[in-house]
Amino acid sequence: MEDEVLLTLMIEDLLAAEGFDTISAAHETEAMAHAAAAADRIAVAVVNLHLGRDVAGQRVIRALRQHVPNLPVVVITGFDSEAPQADLRGLGGPTVRLHKPGGYDELVPAVLNVMKQVRTGAWPEEGRRKTDYNV
Template identity: 35%
Template sequence: MTRGAALRVLMAEDEPLAAEVIQEGLVEAGFEVLAANDGQEAFELASGGAGFDLLLTDLKMPRLGGKELIAKLRARRPDLPVVVMTGYPPPNGAASLQTGRGPMRLLTKPIGIAPIIAALWDVAGRG
């Protein structure tokens, strides 16, 4: 089943091993990945003109957390599709992270690569 052109994912994950495993899985699934070590680096990539279709972010990161990253990116792109992965889901779930009007999914760690891929396809409207 073809899902069209490759989607470019901006990924913010501060755990190096997790980031490597997720990036490999996404590339194998046909995504292009721009990897950032934390939210600040991801925001700098976006601000520098890096093109991407989706945001995949952790919540708890140094310098700039996922919630703040989502708010900053959606201030510019309210429709940006977002997938959040976290070991510490907020009490109100994805609703407490929602800014803008783009689709959002919240995944709780530990999580395998298949649910991440499915969530990305889903928020991209290609699920």
């Protein structure tokens, strides 16, 4: 879920090169509709915390995980990890955070990593707060 068209195209190209089919959404309403309609086909989500004019990424992740518990998520954000808008506590896991704009080089490895975490059940605990485990 990305609200910038060029970044969406880049994400789609990077993931398609690895064999992923993609579903894109630019706004929270569109993302929520996809979460409900395509939940059985979503293997991993790449979510920008800032969608359109709203910081809606956390709500989108929560909605996706209501349909697919423990859905692997890669968060892409320009917010500093300490910023209140970037707080991912209480959203479950596994989640990998990448920082904009440079994080796109790390996108495919992050997607593969977070999917492996689900397959193996090996979610890293270092650097996480106790409240990060609350769903």
